[in-house]
């Protein structure tokens with residue numbers, strides 16, 4: 001076999017209820033993940049030991065904030081080592097990741113790459129890990145990685161790693177706008193804790209339940225979905241990056257049904273009434289000078305899959 005490729009999607013959290021900080025350093029979540037049509041691709045081939053090449057739009061290789069590591073700390077490399085150890089095979093493969101998902105944007109790009117790597121190498125090495133084993137390995141790599149395998153629409157509980165697929169009626173159309181530099185996920189969770197402790201946000205006993213957004217997704221109406229969107233990390237992300245308020249406002253002015261920060265940000269996810277209006281909104285927002293990158297996408301998209 002020469003090479004094999006798998007791709008995995010970016011996500012938007014259409015509901016992100018965050019509970020108090022747990023003793024293990026994570027927060028209890030009730031989240032609803034929506035996979036959208038923006039994919040990274042991981043290609044694997046023969047090699048002695050592991051090697052990694054990173055390419056793609058905005059894929060700046062390095063160790064700094066917002067950069068993609070080109071070494072064994074990359075989630076692609078870590079996923080390969082983990083699967084090899086689990087299956088008892090030699091970790092021999094050349095790995096190449098082509099990034100389309102913006103880095104440190106709250107779109108779970110690194111998690112998508114880890115999920116795609118598990119799927120590609122499981123086939124390439126013939127390790128035949130079962131679905132449950134792959135989900136377990138994914139959870140060891142990061143809270144968002146199991147959802148990268150599952151895709152579609154799913155409820156995430158625990159620290160986000162326990163995923164249960166849910167029904168949704170039809171698709172939704174979004175414009176993703178990325179303003180300025182990336183944001184660090186731990187920094188945004190830390191800011192939430194500080195804001196709650198200082199009384200700038202109410203303290204919570206547990207994560208906000210996701211029922212309203214789940215009902216809106218089942219119904220399939222963009223207006224209902226827009227009214228139900230929740231992200232507890234939006235206020236801390238805006239506190240760290242004041243330009244995000246202006247970016248959310250720009251999405252509203254361009255005709256979004258509703259807009260929210262995606263995950264830990266700084267991506268703004270603007271919900272459109274339909275595909276046509278998403279294309280129009282993307283053109284308008286690209287010209288507004290607020291965003292560095294603008295993409296029209298649709299959800300739900302499939303989870304990590306081999307590319308035929």
Ligand SMILES: C[C@](O)(CO)[C@H](O)COP(=O)(O)OP(=O)(O)OC[C@H]1O[C@@H](n2ccc(N)nc2=O)[C@H](O)[C@@H]1O
Pocket residue numbers: 013016025026027028029031106108111141142143144145158159160185186189263264
């Ligand atoms: C913001 C989200 O993208 C929403 O889906 C995720 O919660 C983040 O998931 P992720 O990037 O896969 O995060 P991980 O790699 O598991 O954790 C990175 C750091 O984020 C914080 N973290 C993450 C998940 C969680 N439920 N509580 C947390 O407090 C912790 O400081 C943790 O050390």
Ligand SMILES: Nc1ncnc2c1ncn2[C@@H]1O[C@H](COP(=O)(O)OP(=O)(O)OP(=O)(O)O)[C@@H](O)[C@H]1O
Pocket residue numbers: 064065066067068069073074075076097102103104105106107108109110111113114144183185263264265
């Ligand atoms: N394959 C990868 N692609 C991108 N970043 C990676 C990768 N592997 C490791 N990283 C590291 O992870 C950091 C966060 O990248 P990522 O693009 O996954 O952020 P994110 O979308 O905000 O994550 P999330 O939404 O899951 O919190 C990067 O700054 C980088 O240091």
